[in-house]
Amino acid sequence: MPSKVFLGLDVGSVSTKVVAIDALGQVLASSYLPTQGQPIAAIQSALREIARALPPGVPVAGVATTGSGRVMASALVGADVVKNEITAHATATLRVLPSVRTIIEIGGQDSKIILLNHGVVTDFAMNTVCAAGTGSFLDRQAHRLGVPITALGELALQATSPTRIAGRCAVFAESDMIHKQQTGHSLSDIVAGLCEALVRNYLSNVAKGKTIVGPVSFQGGVAANVGILRAFESALALPVIVPEHYDVMGALGVAYLAQPIAGQTRFRGFGVVAANCQVKGEDCDGCGNRCEVVGFSINGRVQAYWGDRCGKYSHENYLSVGT
Amino acid sequence: MRVTFPHMGTMSFAMQALLENLRLQVVPPPPITNRTLMLGAKYSPECVCLPFKVNIGNFIEAIELGADTVVMGGGIGPCRFGYYAELQQEILQDLGMRVNMIVLEPPQGANGGLWSRISKLSVGQSLWHVAAASYFAWHLCKGLDGVLQSLDLLRARETVPGSCDRIWNAAQKSIGQARTYRALRRAEKEIRHEIATLSLHLHKRPLRIGLVGEIYMLLEPKVNLHLAERLGYLGVEVHRSMSVSDWVARHLVPNPRARMHTRKVHEAAKPYLRGFVGGHGLETIGESVLFAEGGIDGIIQVLPLTCMPEIVAQSLLPSISQRYGVPIITLVLDEHAGEAGLQTRLEAFVDMVGARRVHRGGGVSCAK
DSSP states (O other), rough: OSSSSEEEEEOOOEEEEEEEEEEEEEEEEEEEEEEEHHHHHHHHHHHHHHHHHHHOOOOOEEEEESSTHHHHHHHHHHHEOOOOOOHHHHHHHHOOTTTTTTTEEEEEOEEEEEETTTTTTEEEEEOOOOOOTTTHHHHHHHHTTTGGGHHHHHHHTOOSSSOOOOSOOOHHHHHHHHHHHHTTOHHHHHHHHHHHHHHHHHHIIIIOOOOOSEEEEEEEGGGGHHHHHHHHHHHHHHHHEOTTGGGHHHHHHHHHTTTOOSSOOOOOGGGGGGOEEEEEEOOSSTTTTTOOOEEEETTTEEEEEEOOOOOOOTTHHHHHHHH | OOEEEEOTTHHHHHHHHHHHHOEEEEEOOOOOHHHHHHHHHHSSSSSSSHHHHHHHHHHHHHHHHHHOOOEEEEOOOOSGGGGHHHHHHHHHTTTTTOOOEEEOOBBSSSSSHHHHHHHHHHHTTHHHHHHHHHHHHHHHHHHHHHHHHHHHHGGGBBSSSTOOOOOOOOHHHHHOOSSSSHHHHHHHHHHHHHHTOOBBBOOOOOEEEEEEEEEEHHHOTTTTTTTTHHHHHHHTEEESSHHHHHHHHHHTOOOOHHHHHHHHHHHHHHHTTOOOOOOTTHHHHHHHHHHHHTTTTTEEEEETOOHHHHHEEEEEHHHHHHHHOOOOEEEOOSSSSOHHHHHHHHHHHHHHHHHHHHHHTOOOOOOO
């Protein structure tokens, strides 16, 4: 039985990931759940799964959060470290695959490229305006074609001559796909074309102007799709590695970042899975900004504020929640 | 005549002081809020840059409060800004708002044009009085910019979060509302005292990040989503390449020191860009080179979506980044308030810059 565990939470817009590791960095349990627009409920269910998978009574020595819901998640569970997704992914990859020079990460709603050299992030970029190359778009297309998202990759591999699909924009891509489908192209050729289009979109939008050096690691939920993996390999002419915990790398990264917190953790305990959480927004009329100040309370007690530009409310968090 | 003007950082305070000292009835535009942005976006061309939209919002909100005359800047060169005042006047007219627009443009050739426009604002007042009011406004602007600059540097070291913001709020009220030299001096003394007695982490060696880019996005905190403050709270010393009073000194008044700086910036830009590309594209390149040569830890370029001069500059920044080994990131901002996305990029950039400093053996970074 491990003497203590560290938890990492990655609360994304589409999926919520939680990882538990031991002091040596071995993954003891992990959970990947759809956020479905309800991050609080998703975090609670994921933590419940983790608590069930861990040996009973093992103490939690440190907790960290990342993802677009990281601030809220931190207030909910009582996190010791709150980190951005770029640093989280880089930390995980550098621990698991130290020789990697380029990280391709494609999640539900955004995609990133991170360049590494000598164990340090040297450059990064995130997609800015377009969600065409991300998981939610793939999800939607799989649904439209009546193919389970998990089977999409295998289907692409069966293609004999992938069709050309416009990858610049989700709207163009979809109308292209419908056109190809109505002219009689096989489903596998269309899906393979879609994979190639996504890769082209990623390389010209997210990775534009950056030199991609191998070894390349491909992670995030979309890395489960072998069709995209092959398309990346052929477009880059480089071997692309998919790490073992590719779908929870962000959570794993922050779990590593929580490791130095040995002892004094702010973790509220697994009891939060049953806590009654409330988020209440109120317009502040302190000045012309009229910010919507959000108060986050657990079982009726306000734990944190955010949303105020002047910091009148949220400065109180800085005093109590370290980042 | 009830005069209004657009917001742009500390310029608004100087403008209000100038117009009030010219004994005009001034209707300052209400602070920029979501409503301002909404109005601006609704009545502006879709692909125009964000500053234009915020201007329109400012004007409409001021006209609602009774303004009938708008003082607006003009410009020359390839940046579209030179045409903004004309277009904005037409938009306001189409909305049925009867306003008189006075465009202050940098003099090109004959100075008579500018003077005749200024004299519309200074009816019955001597040239001497106009000059004195302008000089006072410049002093007020310099005072506020000085405070802003100190706070940009100190926020990373404050022991009580929010204390720099409190000083800034106080400075806007005291220095910003001063209308005589006596009041100005007293206000400046008080604020200087507050800065001097600020409780600081003196042992910290914060990361140093330089801000370059389009002037409006650089200087208007409501539009750049409080970029300097955000960086300050991430434990970063912020160095802005430009302030409102710098701009005035470099463009409007014959100031030898400012002229020398401009020459230095153009000289620094030379290996990458030799000519004027409109707006502050050339300055973005030159200032980035000067920052890099000064050993800054990282550079952030800010621009509004569709800004041509800054797009030219953006394409040259990677060569500077490579030549000096300094990380540079470009933030393109528009009316969307994607604060979470901005915050993530800033945090990741600060982490990256910090890790590089440690890696280069430059000591421990002290990001909060």
